[in-house]
Amino acid sequence: MANPRLYSGMQPSSGSLHLGNYIGALQQWRAMQSDFDAFFSIVDLHAITVPQAPDVLREQVRTLAAQYIAGGIDPDRSCLYVQSHVAAHAQLQWLLATITGFGEASRMTQFKDKTAKGGQEAASVGLFTYPVLMAADILLYDTEVVPVGDDQKQHVELTRDLAERFNKRFGKTFTVPKPVILAGGARIYDLQAPESKMSKSADNDKGVIWLLDEPARTAKKIRSAVTDTEGSIRADRAEKPGVTNLLDILAAMTGTPVAALEEEFAGQGYGVFKTAVADAVVAELAPVRERTLELLGDPAELDRLLDANAERAAEVADATLARAMEAMGLR
Numbered sequence: 001m002a003n004p005r006l007y008s009g010m011q012p013s014s015g016s017l018h019l020g021n022y023i024g025a026l027q028q029w030r031a032m033q034s035d036f037d038a039f040f041s042i043v044d045l046h047a048i049t050v051p052q053a054p055d056v057l058r059e060q061v062r063t064l065a066a067q068y069i070a071g072g073i074d075p076d077r078s079c080l081y082v083q084s085h086v087a088a089h090a091q092l093q094w095l096l097a098t099i100t101g102f103g104e105a106s107r108m109t110q111f112k113d114k115t116a117k118g119g120q121e122a123a124s125v126g127l128f129t130y131p132v133l134m135a136a137d138i139l140l141y142d143t144e145v146v147p148v149g150d151d152q153k154q155h156v157e158l159t160r161d162l163a164e165r166f167n168k169r170f171g172k173t174f175t176v177p178k179p180v181i182l183a184g185g186a187r188i189y190d191l192q193a194p195e196s197k198m199s200k201s202a203d204n205d206k207g208v209i210w211l212l213d214e215p216a217r218t219a220k221k222i223r224s225a226v227t228d229t230e231g232s233i234r235a236d237r238a239e240k241p242g243v244t245n246l247l248d249i250l251a252a253m254t255g256t257p258v259a260a261l262e263e264e265f266a267g268q269g270y271g272v273f274k275t276a277v278a279d280a281v282v283a284e285l286a287p288v289r290e291r292t293l294e295l296l297g298d299p300a301e302l303d304r305l306l307d308a309n310a311e312r313a314a315e316v317a318d319a320t321l322a323r324a325m326e327a328m329g330l331r
C-alpha cells in the first residue's frame with residue numbers, strides 16, 4: 001500500500017532559517033519522509049501577505065530550497081516545490097474563500113496577533129485570507145497528515161472544517177487532513193531572551209542562530225547565551241529558561257534525552273556546558289551550511305530541480321482542482 005500523504009511548508013520570509021525552524025520543523029520532516037509520501041513547499045504566496053522586495057524574495061526562495069535539501073529533504077523522494085509555480089493553489093483558494101465565513105476567518109488568532117500592533121487597517125486582505133490559502137495547499141494534495149507547530153493548529157482545524165463543509169455541500173471531493181503537532185520539546189527560545197521563542201523577527205540578532213551563520217559566530221552566540229546565577233544544570237522552564245533552552249537544544253542535536261543530559265552535566269559549570277552545546281550545534285549545522293552554499297553556487301541547477309518538482313506537484317494539484325470545480329458546477 002502507498003504511504004500516507006503528508007504536506008507541510010515554510011515561508012521564504014528571511015535570508016536563512018534559524019535553529020528553531022531547524023529543530024521544530026526541518027529535522028522532524030526529515031525523519032518523517034521515509035514513512036510518508038511527502039510534499040514540502042516554499043510558500044511564497046503566503047510570504048507576500050506582508051510586503052517583500054521582489055529581488056530579495058527571489059533569493060530567499062532559492063535559499064530556503066537549498067536549506068531544505070541541505071537539511072535532509074531528499075528531492076528525489078519527497079516533492080519539494082515552490083507554491084506559486086503551481087497555479088492551482090491560488091485558484092482553489094478562491095473557491096474555498098466562497099465557503100469560508102467572514103466571522104470564522106476573523107477568529108483566527110494568528111491574524112489577530114499579527115494585526116495587534118499595526119491595527120487591521122494596515123493589514124492586507126491577503127493576510128486575512130492567509131488561512132484559506134493554507135487550506136488550499138493542504139487539500140490540493142489529498143493530504144492525510146500535516147506536521148506543524150502548535151501555532152498553526154487552528155489553521156489546520158479550519159482546513160478540516162472547510163473540507164467537511166465542501167464535501168457535504170458538493171459531494172465527496174477532499175480528503176480531511178489531520179494535524180500532527182510537532183514534539184513539545186521542539187520549541188526553541190531566543191538565546192538572549194529565553195522567555196520568547198527564537199524568531200526571525202527578533203530584535204537582537206545575538207539571540208538567534210541562523211543556519212547560515214559562520215561556525216565561530218554560532219559558537220560565540222551560544223557561549224554568550226543568557227542563563228542564571230544558580231549554577232546548576234537542570235531543566236526548569238519557569239525558573240531557568242536559559243539553561244532549559246540549552247538543554248533542549250543539546251537534546252535535539254545529540255538525540256540524548258534531557259534527563260540523561262542533566263545527569264551527565266551534574267556538578268559541572270555553565271562554561272563547560274555551553275562549550276558542549278556549542279560543539280554539538282556546530283557539528284550539526286556546519287555541514288548543513290556548507291551544503292547550502294554549495295547548492296546556491298549553482299542556481300540554474302536548483303531552478304531546474306524546482307521546476308521538475310513543480311510539474312510533479314501540478315499533476316496532483318490540477319486533478320484535485322478539476323474535481324472541485326466540477327463539483328461546484330464550474331465546468
Ligand code: ATP
Binds near residue numbers: 010020024150188202
Ligand atoms: P516568525 O518570526 O514570524 O514567528 P519564524 O521563522 O519564527 O517566524 P515560521 O515561519 O512561523 O517561524 O515557522 C516555520 C516553522 O518553524 C513552523 O513549523 C514553526 O512551528 C517552526 N518554528 C518557528 N520558530 C520555532 C521555534 N522557536 N522553535 C521551534 N519551532 C519553530
Ligand code: LTN
Binds near residue numbers: 008010133138152
Ligand atoms: N502557515 C505555515 C506555513 C504553511 C503551511 C501550509 C504549513 C503554509 N501552507 C500548509 C503546513 C501546511 C507557517 O507559517 N508555518
